[in-house]
Amino acid sequence: MLPFGFLEFGLKDFIETLIIAMVIVLLYRWIRGSFAVPVVIGLVIVFAINAAVSLFGLTTINFILRRLLDVGILAVIIIFQPEIRKLLYNIGQNTSLYKFFDRGGSYSVIDEVIEAVKSLSRSKTGALIVFAKGATLNDLVDKGVELDASVSSELLLTIFNRGTPLHDGAVIIRDNKIVAASAYLPISQNPNISSVFGTRHRAALGISEVNDVLVIVVSEETGRVSIAQNGALTSGMTIQKLRYEMQKHLGEKSDEDPEMSSFRQSELESS
The missing domain is CATH 3.40.1700.10 (DNA integrity scanning protein, DisA, N-terminal domain)
Structure with missing residues (x-):
């Protein structure tokens, strides 16, 4: 276990971080060069705004953004349908x-x-x-x-x-x-x-x-x-x-x- 300030970072944490990093890289390679990139950037911006709104205690705006994000999950599935289909196909295929x-x-x-x-x-x-x-x-x-x-x-x-x-x-x-x-x-x-x-x-x-x-x-x-x-x-x-x-x-x-x-x-x- 290695101390980093108030955090303790062990082998398990390292493995989890490595897995998360690999997933992020694979997701980037998956959507790179497609229209999905600006969509992802837009979602990141919405999440960042929502976090800022929550931090300043703007409850009404926070409520509206949360409802939009709930609907946004379904919208993302529809928008990324071709990419999701390709990903599931590649996972399921045994060449x-x-x-x-x-x-x-x-x-x-x-x-x-x-x-x-x-x-x-x-x-x-x-x-x-x-x-x-x-x-x-x-x-x-x-x-x-x-x-x-x-x-x-x-x-x-x-x-x-x-x-x-x-x-x-x-x-x-x-x-x-x-x-x-x-x-x-x-x-x-x-x-x-x-x-x-x-x-x-x-x-x-x-x-x-x-x-x-x-x-x-x-x-x-x-x-x-x-x-x-x-x-x-x-x-x-x-x-x-x-x-x-x-x-x-x-x-x-x-x-x-x-x-x-x-x-x-x-x-x-x-x-």
């Missing part, structure tokens, strides 16, 4: 079980998607490809056109062809099968997204903010390839880096470090 029951064949799926992405990028054909992995995304599958097809580059190119009725939407791949096409994804409400990104990229971010998915985006304007994952967007992907990220997401081992090897860096441009 090791998904890997155990995975039927395999991810390498061939990756190769087929890579071939399709190269062609789509060269022709500047817009595309959205969602790897659902553990997430079922049944709500999105039901709203799209349900399929049960093997993944092939030819099928993906046909779906995203501008002349087909399925091109305007996302393809969802789950358990190494194309389970839906023309699926419409929720648009991200993150105010920090750059204005250079259009609806397709915002939709990729939106679904990645609330689900454990990897989303591949091909820009219709530039042909640039991007990925969205965990609410973050990475643009200007090389095919080598894209392959690496797909292997990592699908649980396949990759012996090649995309930052150390350079012989395939121009695969997208030269193929």
Whole structure:
């Protein structure tokens, strides 16, 4: 037990402080970059005002603020609904079980998607490809056109062809099968997204903010390839880096470090 003035600080107190600090850091990482940050700041200000009012004995104002805070708890749950959903999903998901029951064949799926992405990028054909992995995304599958097809580059190119009725939407791949096409994804409400990104990229971010998915985006304007994952967007992907990220997401081992090897860096441009 260590004395700090009139306080006694022991091992138990240290552990509790460490746990609280870790929770605060995790909460910050959870809400960082979203509209939740100014909401939290607003709540802190309200609590500080309430404490000051209580200190000066302003009972009427204190009563009003307490009633507002009581209602505010419900409001916070409603406002943070997407973030809460993502947090509970991540807690409840056991990725090791998904890997155990995975039927395999991810390498061939990756190769087929890579071939399709190269062609789509060269022709500047817009595309959205969602790897659902553990997430079922049944709500999105039901709203799209349900399929049960093997993944092939030819099928993906046909779906995203501008002349087909399925091109305007996302393809969802789950358990190494194309389970839906023309699926419409929720648009991200993150105010920090750059204005250079259009609806397709915002939709990729939106679904990645609330689900454990990897989303591949091909820009219709530039042909640039991007990925969205965990609410973050990475643009200007090389095919080598894209392959690496797909292997990592699908649980396949990759012996090649995309930052150390350079012989395939121009695969997208030269193929």
